[in-house]
Amino acid sequence: MTVYFIGAGPGDPELITVKGQRLIRQCPVIIYAGSLVPAAVLEGHRAETVINSAELHLEQIIAAMRTAHQQGQDVARVHSGDPSLYGAIGEQIRHLQALGIDYQIIPGVTATAASAALLGCELTLPQVAQTVILTRYGDSSPMPPGEQLADLARHGSTLAIHLGVKHLSRIVDELLPHYGADCPVAVVHRATWPDQDWVRGSLGDIAERVAAKDFRRTALILVGHVLGNTPFADSALYRAGHAHLYRPGD
Numbered sequence: 187m188t189v190y191f192i193g194a195g196p197g198d199p200e201l202i203t204v205k206g207q208r209l210i211r212q213c214p215v216i217i218y219a220g221s222l223v224p225a226a227v228l229e230g231h232r233a234e235t236v237i238n239s240a241e242l243h244l245e246q247i248i249a250a251m252r253t254a255h256q257q258g259q260d261v262a263r264v265h266s267g268d269p270s271l272y273g274a275i276g277e278q279i280r281h282l283q284a285l286g287i288d289y290q291i292i293p294g295v296t297a298t299a300a301s302a303a304l305l306g307c308e309l310t311l312p313q314v315a316q317t318v319i320l321t322r323y324g325d326s327s328p329m330p331p332g333e334q335l336a337d338l339a340r341h342g343s344t345l346a347i348h349l350g351v352k353h354l355s356r357i358v359d360e361l362l363p364h365y366g367a368d369c370p371v372a373v374v375h376r377a378t379w380p381d382q383d384w385v386r387g388s389l390g391d392i393a394e395r396v397a398a399k400d401f402r403r404t405a406l407i408l409v410g411h412v413l414g415n416t417p418f419a420d421s422a423l424y425r426a427g428h429a430h431l432y433r434p435g436d
């Protein structure tokens with residue numbers, strides 16, 4: 187018996203892996219994060235037990251996994267996006283390890299990748315930014331030392347800020363000294379859901395633009411010069427004359 191932590195992707199039910207979908211269809215027990223995982227992701231399941239974990243606390247979730255374990259039933263534990271990012275799977279894994287229950291993680295398409303796809307852009311442009319920092323706004327869970335937005339902003343890299351749209355004005359204030367008012371920003375609301383929407387702007391005007399849209403939850407804030415028209419060089423990878431293992435003749 188195994189608990190499979192499955193990344194459901196950002197919303198569009200076609201953005202789950204083939205493996206994740208197969209496991210959802212096979213497992214007799216499904217526990218899914220109902221607040222962010224659309225019901226359509228569960229389509230085709232034949233599970234006897236389907237539990238929405240949004241209504242449960244940790245001990246109740248573990249109790250459900252333990253019951254499945256006693257009955258020899260595999261569990262599909264479905265999380266939004268990729269389970270390794272803000273999925274609260276670490277605490278579940280700690281319990282499973284203590285109970286001697288096997289688990290596996292099936293990765294998923296994270297909100298950052300889905301948002302970049304929607305905006306039609308690359309987050310790592312040569313000579314503009316080669317680093318993406320995935321972070322969150324520390325509200326209910328404070329940030330560890332050294333991970334305040336100002337600490338991260340010093341790098342000038344592309345930022346993907348989760349769980350922060352309610353605090354956009356404070357985020358802007360913290361980033362302005364490092365990125366400047368003209369730095370491009372995009373706020374993507376419910377990427378890949380039928381009601382997806384997004385706003386592009388700059389640090390100087392994004393708070394006002396987002397207020398007009400009334401995005402409150404499930405939005406990702408992307409910050410960085412890769413989102414604008416900053417000139418950038420071609421990559422070495424496809425440059426004529428750059429020889430490598432697969433193009434040795436150039």
Ligand SMILES: C[S@@+](CC[C@H](N)C(=O)[O-])C[C@H]1O[C@@H](n2cnc3c(N)ncnc32)[C@H](O)[C@@H]1O
Nearest residue numbers: 196267268271272296297348349376377405406
């Ligand atoms: C608890 S975290 C889960 C992240 C998820 N594990 C992932 O890999 O995308 C939830 C936050 O991720 C971001 N998020 C998740 N899905 C999103 C989507 N479809 N569009 C935009 N942001 C999303 C939002 O910032 C949201 O508040």
